[in-house]
Amino acid sequence: MIGRTLVTGHAREAGGVAGQTTRSPGGVGPVDVAHAPTDIVQALPRVADDMVSRPGSAVSLLRTVVGVYLREAGGWMPTGAFLALLGALGVPVPQARTALSRVKQRGLLQAEAHDGVAGLALAPGAGAMLACGDRRIHEPRSMAADGEWCLIVFSIPEAMRDARHQLRKQLTWIGCGTVEAGVWICPDFLRGEVEDVVAGLGLSGHVVLFTARGLPAGPVAAGQVGQWWDLEGIAHLHRAFLEGQSGVPEGSAGAAESFAAYVGCIDAWRVIPYLDPGLPAELLPDDWPGPECIALFRRIREAHAGPARDFVLGTLASGGVPAGLDPARLGHSEEVR
Amino acid sequence: MIGRTLVTGHAREAGGVAGQTTRSPGGVGPVDVAHAPTDIVQALPRVADDMVSRPGSAVSLLRTVVGVYLREAGGWMPTGAFLALLGALGVPVPQARTALSRVKQRGLLQAEAHDGVAGLALAPGAGAMLACGDRRIHEPRSMAADGEWCLIVFSIPEAMRDARHQLRKQLTWIGCGTVEAGVWICPDFLRGEVEDVVAGLGLSGHVVLFTARGLPAGPVAAGQVGQWWDLEGIAHLHRAFLEGQSGVPEGSAGAAESFAAYVGCIDAWRVIPYLDPGLPAELLPDDWPGPECIALFRRIREAHAGPARDFVLGTLASGGVPAGLDPARLGHSEEVR
DNA sequence: TCACGCTCTTGACGCTCGTCATGTGAATGA
DNA sequence: TCATTCACATGACGAGCGTCAAGAGCGTGA
Incomplete structure (x- = not known):
């Protein structure tokens, strides 16, 4: 719901003219083509992965565990360790397995056996996304009052509407605001991520980036910002x-x-x-x-x-049975292997 | 023709997807409101005056004489002096009188008699326009390669289409380029004139100005500039x-x-x-x-x-009969008074 | 003063952007 | 495994911006 609020939250004052819908209200016949996931989805920058699942869900928690601990653990952990860690977070083993399967399917992890032990390793290319996530999560940057902005100006033909839609969505995801249709803005320190998004969608030729400064400070600028975000x-x-x-x-x-x-x-x-x-x-x-x-x-x-890290290391060392954990909370810990 | 080339010269590649038009092609009944010339025209910044007449025409030459010499002459000159000076430029007296009348009508000059001598004085408010013109004419500025840009972003409702049209035209007149629909650009040292234009049209609430820098130098930027201007x-x-x-x-x-x-x-x-x-x-x-x-x-x-200035001073001193000028070129100089 | 030609205005149109509504597939949790 | 919910794709739509063409208005020059 929150996500929805944000995505559709930029609704301009749509009041005034009442939009008339000429569409027939009844359901139409089976409509057609539709839903070729297209290659745009494949070209999605990985930032999308951070947004698809709801915080608190099994997949999201797994995604968090991967982001925080998997690289430090050497980029690979036995399946049992994943199950144990998710168990410590209150996720029953069956759901944890489902989550593992789905994250694997999404391309973040890949199955890999080390010394005969089944496990999951970070998929190639995922490291960069996680590193980028680290920056944002642990070093949240704040712009100075006289800091620089990045202006994003684009014009994308109707034939590439999907890409335009993706661009708009992903710009929102990485924190950009809307100045006008086709003109977006963000702090300039996000420029790199904007460029990644644009390049990832293959839209470099249709987008112009400017580094701008000097919003005339004061309440006027604050009002502008309130309109943009x-x-x-x-x-x-x-x-x-x-x-x-x-x-x-x-x-x-x-x-x-x-x-x-x-x-x-x-x-x-x-x-x-x-x-x-x-x-x-x-x-x-x-x-x-x-x-x-x-x-x-x-x-x-x-x-x-610190203690959380120790807990993970202990769990890894014990091969999947975390020390000091009430076995009852682990669900069917005997299934772990 | 040149002006037209410039104004309409930004045609984008209009090809591509054939748009479907669902609108009824037939003309609708007498549509309504419309057509109050509105006060927008009155609010036109004076820069417009520099563009209406063709270079070399009687009115344009008169406008130039006024801009170069009238202020130095004290803001007033006898009608005879105007006729003599235009005569020296090859403009016959009747056409010169027409030109004077028209420039007066346009609001640049106003009739004023000094000591019983009929003449024309600078209209109040025209001084600022001429000063601005001086700057551009005599000190043409050039932007440094790493100089700053001014980005102009606007969105103006359809109801104010006239103002939008004027804005676009005047931005072109003062040298702005088009990045996208609703996004214009110019060197930042023109920002003041942009603000004047915007304020003069009463559009301050619909326009956002940014100071931008850092077009990634090189052929890419050159290509961009070629698209914008x-x-x-x-x-x-x-x-x-x-x-x-x-x-x-x-x-x-x-x-x-x-x-x-x-x-x-x-x-x-x-x-x-x-x-x-x-x-x-x-x-x-x-x-x-x-x-x-x-x-x-x-x-x-x-x-x-220097010599031109001496010629004007001499003409003023002699009361309208310039020294050293072949009377034949003056046309009916006896009509001068 | 008059005829010519240019400029501006006006209405129509195409393009792009963003939104909404709808249908479908996928993710989620029991 | 299954029902529910969510995200995405799609089509339609309104709004803004620029352009084009035709007509009115005005500047220009004789």
């Missing part, structure tokens, strides 16, 4: 994070609890630094929840990242 | 100037000849620094005639500005 929707994301993480203990806890708290926090946090471009405080409402959100995220990380 | 049309203007002024002696000459040469040169030159934004040489074709043009303009000014 769905600040309300982004603030709602932040507040949902604050609310969801408010019960997380910020003191020391058991390794398993720390792991669950930390991964849950990352999983809830992950999408925010994408959709929030990190606008300068001077251009945001006074009660903007961003800084408080970042502070909470950092406190939780400070408290639990 | 009608470089061919501008080069044609330059070459026409070079050709038209090639016969002008650059050495010393009689006062009257210098006056005719100098005013003729200014008159032919005047429009060029408006339509040519002064792009950096790195982004222009190798054979770009701009610098040669400016050099020629400066040589002619160097050679003739």
Whole structure:
């Protein structure tokens, strides 16, 4: 729902003229062609992978575990370890297996046996996406009041409408705002990601990027920013994070609890630094929840990242049976291998 | 014709998908409201006055004389002096009177008698326009390769189509190029004039200006510039100037000849620094005639500005009968008063 | 003052962008 | 495995921008 709000949230004042629908209300016959996933989907920059699944779902949690721990573990983990870690997050083994299968199918992981032990390795090319995600997640950047902007101007023929649609969507995903139809804006430090998106869609010839500065500071600029971004929707994301993480203990806890708290926090946090471009405080409402959100995220990380890491290492060392974990929470741990 | 080339010269490749038109082709009944010439016309920035008349015509020459000499003469000259000066430029007295009447009607000059002598004074508010013209004419600016751009983004509702049309036209007049529909560009040192145009049309609320930099230098940027401006049309203007002024002696000459040469040169030159934004040489074709043009303009000014000024002062001192001028060229000089 | 020609205006049109509604396939969770 | 929900593709639509063509208005020159 949140995602939907954001994606469709840029609705301009559509009031006034009542749109008339001349379409016949009844269902039409089986309509046709449709749904060739086309090669555009294949060309999708991997940023899309961060957005498809809902935070808290099994796939999303798995995706988070992969992002946070798999590279450090050498890019490969036995299947049993995945099951154990997801189990520690409250995901029953059958659903965890389904999630593994789906993430594998999506191309993020690939099956690989090491020394006869079945496991999953990072798919080639996924490393770059994860690294990019790391930057955004752990070093959320904020633009200075006099910082530079990146303006994205494009004109894409109707024949490439899919690509145009994808472009618009992905620009929204990485935090760009809409100035006018065909003119988007973001902090200039996101320029690299914009270029990646554009190149990934094969639209380099139709898009022009400018580095701009000097929005005449003051309330006028703040008003502009309010028109360009769905600040309300982004603030709602932040507040949902604050609310969801408010019960997380910020003191020391058991390794398993720390792991669950930390991964849950990352999983809830992950999408925010994408959709929030990190606008300068001077251009945001006074009660903007961003800084408080970042502070909470950092406190939780400070408290639990270390123990959570220890928990994962312990789980890996024990071959899938995490130490100090109540076996009852693991579901059918005997299935693990 | 040149003007037309420039205005309509940005035609994009209109080919491609054949659009379907569901609109009824027949004319509709007398449609309504419409057609209040509106106050938009009154709000026209004076830059328009520089473009309406063709170089070399009586009105244009008069406009040039006014711009170059009237302010120095104290903002007022007797009608006879105008007739004499235009006569020195080859304009017969009847046409000169028509020109005076029309320029007066347009609001650039206003009738004023000094000490019982009929004459014409600069209309209030015209001074600013002339000053702006001076800057562009005598100090043609050129952008550095790493200079800053001004991006103009606008979206104007269909109900204000006239204003939108005017905006587009005037942006072209002051040298702006088209990036996409609704996105224009010019060197940032023209920003002030852009703001004047926008404010003059009452469109401040619908236009956003950015200061941009960092067109990735090189042939790519040059290609972009070639798409944004009608470089061919501008080069044609330059070459026409070079050709038209090639016969002008650059050495010393009689006062009257210098006056005719100098005013003729200014008159032919005047429009060029408006339509040519002064792009950096790195982004222009190798054979770009701009610098040669400016050099020629400066040589002619160097050679003739002084004597021309003396000629005007002499004419004013003698009350309308210029010294050293062949009376035959003056037409009916006895009509002068 | 008059005829000519250019400019501007006006209406129609095509193109692009964004949105909405709808149908389909996939992801999710029980 | 199955029902529900979500995301995406598609077609239709409104809006904005620019262009074209025809007609009106105005500048130009005789």
